[in-house]
Amino acid sequence: MRILRLKLKNFRQFYGECELRFLSDDTSRITVIHGENGSGKTSLLNAFKWVLYGKTDFDTGEQTILNELALSEIAPGAVTELSLELEFEHEEATYTVHRKQEFKRTGKALDAEPIGKSVPTLSWIDERGKYETAKNPANRINQLIPEQMHSYFFFNGERIEKLANVSASGEIRDAIKTLMGLEIIDRASDHLGRLVIKDLRKEASETASADYRELLEKEAKINTEIDDLKQERDTATKSSKGFQTELDAINASYEQIADVKAKAEQRRSLENERGTIEGELESLSQERMELVSQAGALAFLNDTVTSVSNVLEDCRKRGELPYKIRRTFIDDLLHDAKCICGTELQEGSQARVALEGYRDQATGEDLEAAFTDVVSNLRAMPRERNRLYAQLSTWSAKESDYNKRLKAISEELDEISSSLGSSDIEDVKRLEERRNELTQLQADERLKIIKAKDAIELLNDDLAKIKKEIDKVQSKSQKEDLARQKLEFAEACKNLVDSLHEALAEETRHHLSSKVNDTFQSILRKDFYAEIDQDYTLRIFKDVPGVGKQPVSEKSTGENQVISLSFIASLVNLAKERNKAKTTFFKGGVYPLIMDSPFGALDREYREKIAQHIPDLADQVIIFASNSQWSKEVDDKCRPFIGKEYSLVYHAPKSKGREEDSDYVKRTDGPEFTMIEEGYLGH
């Protein structure tokens, strides 16, 4: 996908008709739109979202999108419209999306209400020059650029750091799913399980013998319970995620209040550390469980080991194990019918009978080998037991240290919370109350998730037992047999779909993780590395000499921005790679990157490093930047790749003491608006 043109009419600050054209060949893949704060950069980012999906995403919530100057020009009760038109190229066709919305002025004040819903139109000219229009434009647009993915291709740089939070793991998992076309597999599994198998089970039950029917009914009941629990778990996960988003917003608000910023940062760092420690404790518990299940019996075998060793030692002393003469040696003598002392061993002779007596007492090689193994294992057991105790003690000590630290963190967090809760600043007090409320609500949801997970595991065990019983029950009629075969085959297909889903998601996660790390390491100045872990959380690690890989819990805002940007760049890159792959269902795509303030709060060095990477991030990059962010070092790195440049000239209402004009800000007597001028007006 390559964006060619965006035409705006009366959208937000943009009065009348304005047009932006974009280039994206190899030497001019970057378009920069310069503008000061409030001039409409975020509005332009939202223009892309609105024209494609009819939605906006302003930090300040839902706002009127109609230009105030246009509204002021019509009488109360009259109607005016805003419209956007986006032209883009995709797989050799040129598409035009047009969306308009009419508004009626409701009174003397600048208030307006929308008339009906905005409706898009989509037309395109294909590679043979044929003109077509979409009957269902919303669907077609969604196929071309999935709505779930838009936040990765049109993003606000000042907010991307949230991707590096644990709460964003759901978003990352969804992005991977959408990108890989895994939704298709998801839906196939859902349709097979919820509709087809349920139906086939009913049919099998109706034709079944009493035993089989009873088992099928039990199976269906357990499946329903599992589905209900999964739904409960998913609802709780969504609620928890929602609470986390609100908590993130509260944390961000704190960081805007100078008096409490330091405390809020300290809390964030403590919470990150707590998260890391809790993860470590979970790993320790897993490792301990594994060790105990493998070697835990050693702790209780001390007496047994001693008594078995004594018995074997007695056997050895008596020369019974291993026996002084090997059975094969006696067999050879009997075969040759001659002893080593020269005595003939004729059949029935006394000498032969005596030797045959030895043969019965002599041990076979298998028994001797087993004896040697047992003795050596028994000798190793006390050593292994000591090692088990030592390992468990080390882990206990580590666990105790972690728990002590968790307690200290908890106390520090309580102190911060109580200090913020009793703040003289009303906003802080209010935010803290809400924060505490949300934390409690989130803890409740997390408990629900754990309970549901445990209950699902137990039910799955029951289900496995019932399936075994079902396998044992013989079918009694051809009809029953057929119904059963259909059900079993549908279940086999669902299992295959589910395994495929898991493997594909895992494969993509690995691939993406390594790409993220490559980009991250090439930007970051520290010796850190990045990973998307099994829970789909973006994590940063470092190597500590003598200790090994350790998570970095205290990340700066800049580091969070760098890892988030690395993730987005890798996603766009992977989508492009997938587009080249000859797959039927898991097709990626070539997407542009449209970034509002990509340099956010980065320092000079990171700005320069990111700027250096920008031309490589995607085939087409559109950047919205303020003058303070568009520094000389950024300009130097991007300049060779800039194809088009625009400056947003903001016409701001005159106010006392603010009457002077500048290149980017002009004073006006009427409502504010922005004009787009081609070129860069400079600093």
Add this chain to the structure above:
Amino acid sequence: MSERSKSPKQILEAASPKARKVVNEILSIEHEYQSYRNIGAAGSVEKEIAARIRQLIEREVKR
């Protein structure tokens, strides 16, 4: 080797040719209906998809 550590290719290779074929056809059906994923008509389309998947399963079992 657990299912978790198998690649998609290995999983497909380990499956029966019948299951592989039907799953491929199911995915084709889902792909065909992909554009309905976010719209109101999704409910009625679901029944249609389920009926087509069921037909595939019945056809394969009767063979």
